[in-house]
Amino acid sequence: MASPLSPAPVRAAHVRVSGVHLSFGGRPVLAGVDLVAAPGDRVAIVGENGRGKTTLLRVLAGDLPVDRGEVRRAGSVGVADQQIPLGVDDTVGALIDLELAAVRGALARLEDATAALAAGHPGADDAYAAALAEAEALDAWDADRRVEVSLAALNAVDDRARPLGTLSVGQRHRVRLACLLGAGHSVLLLDEPTNHLDAGGLDHLTERLRAHPGVVVLVSHDRALLADVATSVVDLDPSSDDRPRVYGGGYSAYVEARRAERARWEALHAEQVAERQRLADDLSTAQNRLRDNWRPEKGHGKHSRATRAPGLVRAVHRRQEALAAHVVAVPPPPTRFAMPDLPEHRGATLLRAAGVTVADRLAHPVDLELDAGDRLVVTGPNGAGKSTLLAVLSGDLEPSAGTVIRARSVRVGRLGQESEPSGSRTAVELYDERLARSGLPGPGLGELGLLGGYDRRRPVAELSVGARRRLDLALVLAERPHVLLLDEPTNHLSAALVDELTAALGSTPAAVVIATHDRQLLRDTGSWPRLAL
The missing domain is CATH 3.40.50.300 (P-loop containing nucleotide triphosphate hydrolases)
Incomplete structure (x- = not known):
């Protein structure tokens, strides 16, 4: 019925x-x-x-x-x-x-x-x-x-x-x-x-x-x-033949099939690269032998070198032809997300909120403390004040009541739900500027595995919503925060990236606070403490 x-x-x-x-x-x-x-x-x-x-x-x-x-x-x-x-x-x-x-x-x-x-x-x-x-x-x-x-x-x-x-x-x-x-x-x-x-x-x-x-x-x-x-x-x-794939059997069947196909792709690419390296090594060895055998040996005449030279030349040519014929036909698999090493701030409470409220946005007083390595998931219905709380903790919004105390020299990075106004500057320019501001060494934008080369060089205003979301995450990480505040971090990100990000958040020495409705993310962070608003 x-x-x-x-x-x-x-x-x-x-x-x-x-x-x-x-x-x-x-x-x-x-x-x-x-x-x-x-x-x-x-x-x-x-x-x-x-x-x-x-x-x-x-x-x-x-x-x-x-x-x-x-x-x-x-x-x-x-x-x-x-x-x-x-x-x-x-x-x-x-x-x-x-x-x-x-x-x-x-x-x-x-x-x-x-x-x-x-x-x-x-x-x-x-x-x-x-x-x-x-x-x-x-x-x-x-x-x-x-x-x-x-x-x-x-x-x-x-x-x-x-x-x-x-x-x-x-x-x-x-x-x-x-x-x-x-x-x-x-x-x-x-x-x-x-x-x-x-x-x-x-x-x-x-x-x-x-x-x-x-x-x-x-x-x-x-x-x-x-x-x-x-x-x-x-x-x-991307796939090994650069063609889209269609999977039946629902999402779980897709995840398993995709994982198996990715493993085969990586293995096949590695085999072809290794074979090309072997051929290159063989060619190098043959070329070295050719050069060595053209040096006169003690007690031997020039005729002995002449008899060996043609064979060595032919060997070099054969190896050159084999190397030229061996093309790595399988493209390299896409890069995975690489979480940068965020700094650890020991010896003091990083952030403490006491009785924090915001008029018309966060009604119930919030108390919390964050130390290095702490984890927290903020939950609640729309309008409960999750985003507002993260903005208060980061210092971007003043509370109507209560206090927020941050330890001296502690850096707090917040990923909001909405991107900042975009402009004509490129993604890599913004990232490099943010990284320099942190005063700490860190990976380049390309090393994070978040944006491809094409998107890294484009003006931010031309990026897709998803690419801009990835850039927003990269900019927060470039600040090298001791406290990482993430508001609906899975929005507009691919499932594969979300899995990689979730795993990385579990191991970083920074304190991490997540506000989310994402049911799978809530399951994946089931062992984290909860703050229900």
Whole structure:
């Protein structure tokens, strides 16, 4: 039996992508992507930042033409991307009406068709049947109620007269997501839908996606959501043949298959590099023998050198040809995240907060102490004050009441949820400046394994959301902090990077405080102390 919130069974929902290629400015972004999804399929698109996940969603939505390949869709499409389509002066009601435009249009067409049928207009029977089928496919009569239910479940603002400019970024995204979950679209395309959701919102989103009768295609860093929802995975990350991979069996099957494939890739590349080195060593040995044998030996004439020389020359040529013929065909695997050595500050409490509150943002007084190597996870629903607390601890926000004492010479680094204003400077310029400011030696930006060479040299304003998030993390680490404050650190980061970052945070000598809703991160840090707001 269908859930009371479920739309009517989807009559037509289909997505098919075949051999899609797309480049920007001569730089390949998508290369040979294949994807087939039918009703009931929930496809996760994964990959490192900058690999084209959001671009692929835009292709599926019909917003971007491809250079080569075929894209086919059937059914109405609802898109939740990272940009809100209205301005700050528009209202919550306007956003709801925009996202329910297909529903409003279907009901209007049904009303017109009903009137034409009652008036006995020619062809009215067929027009009425088509309009009724469209409205039934969207379950249009119940859409507003479904939106209201999702607004409440996502803790989203339901005052339709309220201007969007008075809402936080997270509040606006929750309103939009509630609309899409209630609109009854055949195909849902979701880009990072878990950002800005608390535990209750995550549970509701998971339930709605699992119950969706049509096609769901989502990009998400949330490993718990992918494990609970995805039926297949499209991996856009680099592979041994540089082709995207499609994995069935859900997210857990993908993780295991990807791990095994990565191990084979690394082993094969290492074998080819080792073989090339062996051939180079053989050539060097042969060249040395050739040079040595051209030196006259005591008691021997020139004729003895002449008889050996041709054979040695041929040996050198054979080894030169073998080395030239041996090409390392397997590309090197991508680099892994390398956490820099953060300094340890012993002998005193690094940071102490006593009775800290912030008017209208952090209501309940907070007391805490942090020593070197301490770990803490801050939890609580949206609006409880998690981000506010981290801003107070870092010194970026003054508390309304209470005190924060930081030990002398202690450096505190905070990764916020939103990036600082960007400009024309490149990522590596900003990083090098921040590293120099710390006064301590540290790895270069490329050594961290966070940004590729192309992104390191680009102006920050041109970086993708995910690449900018990686740069934000790099800039915080460049400060070489004794205390590391991370606000939703998994937002916009790939699952692989999150796994590597989580492991690194567990072993750094710095004190680490994390504020997060990420269910998998909460599981991975299950042994850390908790502060519930």
